Amino acid sequence: MRRWAAGGLQGLAVAAGAGLLLALPQVATRDIVTAVFFALIFITLAVSYDILGGFLGYLNLGQGAFFGLAGYVLFILIVKVAFLQHLGPAGPALAVLAAVAFTALFARLAAYPLFQLRGAYFAMATFGLMLLLGHLITNLGGLTGGAYGLYIPTELYLPLRPAYTLALLLTGLSVALNALLARSRLGMGLQAIRQSELAAAAIGIDLFRYKSRALVLSSLPSALAGCLFALYSGYIDVQNMLGAEKTLFPVIMAMLGGSGTVFGPVLGGVIVRAIDVSLKNYLVLPVPALGIYGLILMCIGLFMPQGILPFFLRRRL
Amino acid sequence: MAPPAVQTVVELLLGGVSLGGLYGMMAFAFSLALATTRILNVAHGGFLVLGAALAMLFFRFLHLHFLLGTLLLLAIFLLVGLLFEGAFVRPLMGRPPHAVLVGSILVTFGFALALEAFLGFYWADLVDPQPSFTIPFPAPTLQVFGLTLSGTRLTILAIAMLTAGLFHLLLTRTKMGKAARAMSEDHEGALIIGINPRRLSIRIYLVGVVVTAFSGILYSTTAPLEPYSGLPLTMIALTIIVIGGVGSLPGALLGGVLVGTAEVLTTFLAGGAWAPVVYLLVFFLVLVVRPEGLFGVREA
Numbered sequence: 001m002r003r004w005a006a007g008g009l010q011g012l013a014v015a016a017g018a019g020l021l022l023a024l025p026q027v028a029t030r031d032i033v034t035a036v037f038f039a040l041i042f043i044t045l046a047v048s049y050d051i052l053g054g055f056l057g058y059l060n061l062g063q064g065a066f067f068g069l070a071g072y073v074l075f076i077l078i079v080k081v082a083f084l085q086h087l088g089p090a091g092p093a094l095a096v097l098a099a100v101a102f103t104a105l106f107a108r109l110a111a112y113p114l115f116q117l118r119g120a121y122f123a124m125a126t127f128g129l130m131l132l133l134g135h136l137i138t139n140l141g142g143l144t145g146g147a148y149g150l151y152i153p154t155e156l157y158l159p160l161r162p163a164y165t166l167a168l169l170l171t172g173l174s175v176a177l178n179a180l181l182a183r184s185r186l187g188m189g190l191q192a193i194r195q196s197e198l199a200a201a202a203i204g205i206d207l208f209r210y211k212s213r214a215l216v217l218s219s220l221p222s223a224l225a226g227c228l229f230a231l232y233s234g235y236i237d238v239q240n241m242l243g244a245e246k247t248l249f250p251v252i253m254a255m256l257g258g259s260g261t262v263f264g265p266v267l268g269g270v271i272v273r274a275i276d277v278s279l280k281n282y283l284v285l286p287v288p289a290l291g292i293y294g295l296i297l298m299c300i301g302l303f304m305p306q307g308i309l310p311f312f313l314r315r316r317l
Numbered sequence: 318m319a320p321p322a323v324q325t326v327v328e329l330l331l332g333g334v335s336l337g338g339l340y341g342m343m344a345f346a347f348s349l350a351l352a353t354t355r356i357l358n359v360a361h362g363g364f365l366v367l368g369a370a371l372a373m374l375f376f377r378f379l380h381l382h383f384l385l386g387t388l389l390l391l392a393i394f395l396l397v398g399l400l401f402e403g404a405f406v407r408p409l410m411g412r413p414p415h416a417v418l419v420g421s422i423l424v425t426f427g428f429a430l431a432l433e434a435f436l437g438f439y440w441a442d443l444v445d446p447q448p449s450f451t452i453p454f455p456a457p458t459l460q461v462f463g464l465t466l467s468g469t470r471l472t473i474l475a476i477a478m479l480t481a482g483l484f485h486l487l488l489t490r491t492k493m494g495k496a497a498r499a500m501s502e503d504h505e506g507a508l509i510i511g512i513n514p515r516r517l518s519i520r521i522y523l524v525g526v527v528v529t530a531f532s533g534i535l536y537s538t539t540a541p542l543e544p545y546s547g548l549p550l551t552m553i554a555l556t557i558i559v560i561g562g563v564g565s566l567p568g569a570l571l572g573g574v575l576v577g578t579a580e581v582l583t584t585f586l587a588g589g590a591w592a593p594v595v596y597l598l599v600f601f602l603v604l605v606v607r608p609e610g611l612f613g614v615r616e617a
Contacts, residue, residue, distance in 0.1 A: 057419075059419055061422075061426070112605055113601045113605045114604075117604065119414075119415060119419070120357035120418040120422050121357075121559075123357075123419075124359070124422075124552070124555050125601075125604065127548075127552070128556075128597050128600055128601070129601075131548075131552060131593065131597060132593075132594065132597040132598070132601070135591075135594045136594060138590065139594065244430070248430070255423065286442075287435070288437070289434075290433070290434035291430070291434030291435045291438065293427075293430065294427045294429070294431030294433075294434060295427060295431050296427070297423055297426060297430065298405075298428050298431065300423060300427075301409075301420045301421075301422075301424035301427060302408055302409075302420075302424055305419075305420055
């Protein structure tokens with residue numbers, strides 16, 4: 001009974017939040033809408049990170065690789081394939097589909113080396129994958145623009161309003177995906193693997209198939225987020241698509257809010273973005289922001305490995 | 318005089334092997350800590366950068382006497398090892414194995430980023446707007462059979478070989494080394510026969526940080542280190558132990574020489590920008606082809 005009531009309350013809160021966010025562009029200034037747009041992009045990354053980090057218990061330090069790869073494939077297609085620019089809005093849409101499909105294929109292939117590993121080795125390998133991608137993009141200047149980055153024609157830029165609406169939709173879908181996954185056979189299989197790989201294998205779960213599906217699923221929302229971010233910015237380079245914060249933020253957000261819960265990464269995302277915006281715009285401290293995030297990560301690991309949401313839920317129930 | 322081609326080949330080989338010896342030293346320190354305490358220290362590469370930065374500060378900006386400066390560095394590195402172990406390793410030790418691995422990544426990754434950011438920021442603010450750590454080491458060149466050999470690289474190679482020998486003695490002749498080997502082979506078993514994990518872990522971090530930080534100083538005599546070089550260096554250490562096996566001294570040296578030579582050859586043939594691509598590709602290739610490592614990796 002209490003559970004049911006709590007579920008109803010949660011649903012109400014989600015609906016109210018979604019309504020508020022949908023109405024935001026009508027009432028808020030452009031700065032606020034932009035800030036919320038970036039927050040939504042990062043929350044999507046954190047939520048999709050948690051498919052591996054939360055359900056499967058595998059620490060993916062390379063979630064940003066999907067984000068960056070999709071953005072780059074998208075821009076390369078738009079810039080190099082001339083006829084896409086003459087299709088109107090259908091051109092970029094087609095390119096987005098191709099970029100997301102390519103990223104999913106990349107995730108499927110990356111599963112082969114990555115899932116040879118567990119625990120900390122897996123985490124470091126995912127970080128290595130992201131570094132490798134960054135170096136390749138910097139070195140293959142003919143294709144990727146190298147250190148100069150890539151631009152698309154201004155008429156293909158995605159304006160803020162539609163970008164915001166699409167980002168909101170994407171975040172909603174990403175959260176829904178995790179909620180569905182929590183109840184699905186795949187999601188339960190992943191949780192079984194997290195608790196014991198040996199026991200999961202013994203009850204007939206195909207470990208590699210489950211893990212690689214989780215990786216591919218987690219790559220999809222991140223890839224779409226990368227495409228949205230790139231189309232809104234109109235310009236990409238290695239720093240803004242594959243920089244350290246694209247790897248760092250999803251992990252910090254999910255771990256801070258509560259990894260393995262549907263709304264934990266969302267809560268963590270809101271907190272981290274609030275810190276980020278206030279650090280960069282309001283508090284002018286003589287300290288580098290990256291250092292602050294490092295310290296936050298350190299403190300989570302030491303004092304709060306469970307995250308905020310499970311910490312309070314455990315208290316209440 | 319030897320023909321220029323021979324001179325080039327010998328130079329490349331010496332460069333690769335001396336860099337490899339240096340990599341082997343720092344990778345073994347990383348590997349030993351991982352094998353005995355099960356803590357994967359992402360901040361390991363940061364110790365090389367820290368060593369180079371402090372040495373540069375002491376010798377190039379404060380002009381300390383060589384012996385005084387070295388002793389001071391040694392004292393600081395020992396203190397760093399002690400504090401690092403106490404603050405980040407000890408609190409994680411009681412947790413279950415999976416929590417230890419994940420916790421160690423979060424904590425040490427966070428520390429590595431904070432170190433990188435603060436070092437870069439304050440160095441740029443207080444010392445030099447372009448933080449880049451190098452220490453000139455004017456060793457005379459050596460003439461052998463008409464070949465010119467770099468004294469700096471020969472010194473590095475000699476120090477690396479000496480360190481490897483000392484590591485070997487430490488592992489086989491001392492109580493601490495035997496305890497470390499027992500601990501990496503069978504954690505529970507080592508606890509049962511009365512090995513104190515806390516004392517062992519402190520000693521391993523003391524030795525490890527000193528060796529790693531001094532490797533960083535040696536590194537900076539041939540090429541500059543930057544504040545953000547730390548994480549890539551940790552990746553290099555990880556590549557080496559994936560090749561050579563966790564806790565294996567010969568594996569670390571061989572893996573180090575392989576990676577070092579590959580780096581020097583790639584830099585010569587294709588430019589320095591491709592060197593990280595090569596070692597990262599080697600890393601993934603080894604994982605796909607021989608997931609247990611070229612010389613057998615134990616599941617830590």
